[in-house]
Amino acid sequence: MTAFIWIMLAVVIFVGGQILAMRPNARDQALLTLRETARKTGLQPRLLAAPEWLKQDSRQMVACYTLIVPEAVMPYWRVQRIDDQWKTVSGQDRLPGIVMPAAADQLLAMEGQANAVCFYWRETAGTEVLEELKSLLQLLAKANLQ
Numbered sequence: 557m558t559a560f561i562w563i564m565l566a567v568v569i570f571v572g573g574q575i576l577a578m579r580p581n582a583r584d585q586a587l588l589t590l591r592e593t594a595r596k597t598g599l600q601p602r603l604l605a606a607p608e609w610l611k612q613d614s615r616q617m618v619a620c621y622t623l624i625v626p627e628a629v630m631p632y633w634r635v636q637r638i639d640d641q642w643k644t645v646s647g648q649d650r651l652p653g654i655v656m657p658a659a660a661d662q663l664l665a666m667e668g669q670a671n672a673v674c675f676y677w678r679e680t681a682g683t684e685v686l687e688e689l690k691s692l693l694q695l696l697a698k699a700n701l702q
Contacts, residue, residue, distance in 0.1 A: 586682075593683040597690055599623055609645070610636070610665055610676060618664065622674040623690060625697040634667040650699055657692055659685035666696065673697045 580588065591601040599621045606618040633647030642651055642660075650668070662685060664676045673693040 587679060590679060590683055594621055594686055597686050599686065599690055618676050619679045620674050620676050622672050623693040624672050626671055628671045628697045630668050630670065632669040634665060636665040637663065650696055654695060654699060657688045659688040660692060668696060
């Protein structure tokens with residue numbers, strides 16, 4: 557009977573350890589919270605293979621958060637951070653008159669086409685910057701409507 561209890565205890569400890577090992581770590585939980593908050597604010601987060609023009613280091617994946625603006629009709633444009641400066645690398649220059657918020661320092665690039673505006677980033681900031689970045693995307697979309 558004692559051997560049975562020891563075996564059952566070992567099985568419970570083993571199964572419990574496996575369940576705890578399957579839980580996401582703190583970084584993954586923070587990313588899940590960030591992406592869920594983005595969805596609730598109207599952004600559509602995706603994890604993509606980094607485009608050829610964005611490959612900067614050994615990381616192969618980059619987060620792309622997209623805002624759909626149904627009333628917008630824009631040609632393709634792209635701005636990118638190069639040497640800590642925002643530069644238009646494709647399409648018309650959409651940045652004149654746009655004041656970049658502090659949260660824009662977290663971004664790698666922004667692009668717009670048809671009725672969508674998106675930004676690429678490494679998801680290094682918390683949920684507190686999402687509203688500020690969404691406002692920036694809305695401002696860029698409105699600038700394109702004019």
